[in-house]
Amino acid sequence: MSPIATIADLLGSGLSPREIRRHCAPAGPWQQLLPGVVLTKPSPATRLDRLRAVLSFAGPSSAITGADALTRRGAVLPIPRHIHVLAGENSRKAHPGILLERTTRPPGVVERDGLRLAEAARAAVDMARRETNPRAVVQILDAVLMARLCSPSELREELRVSSRRGTALVRQALRHLYPT
Structure with a gap:
């Protein structure tokens, strides 16, 4: 059972608002x-706890993307301080430590460790298009391809259907590394 619970879930289980405040x-x-x-255990929150909390916060249609989605599936990448999450375009929530990206094109989702993770090509493009350093873009693409999470053609297809915003370096790196 996950140690992450929403206040609504805790209230639904019979706890009073006062009891919840006292526990927190x-x-x-x-x-x-x-x-x-809420984290319903006394120990410090792990990265997995934080990922689950972000999904609870962002809502049932949200999905983790970027570095966390890729490393949870085997890619070797540095983990940023923030957690990158995709949410529906009507989501209005924001919070420090969360990079909440609204999208009209929900990602394909892979379930792992009770998390909804964006498919690898989408997560890689989401992460790489935020980079301004061409070497960092190449490192992201290499890590994803070396882990065999997706193919160059799947990355090209993701670039074809995604927004062009911020993808110039990603397109350039993909053309250079894996010409068609």
């Missing part, structure tokens, strides 16, 4: 990770 107080056994999302 500085001396209590729980901690509120995000507005409306």
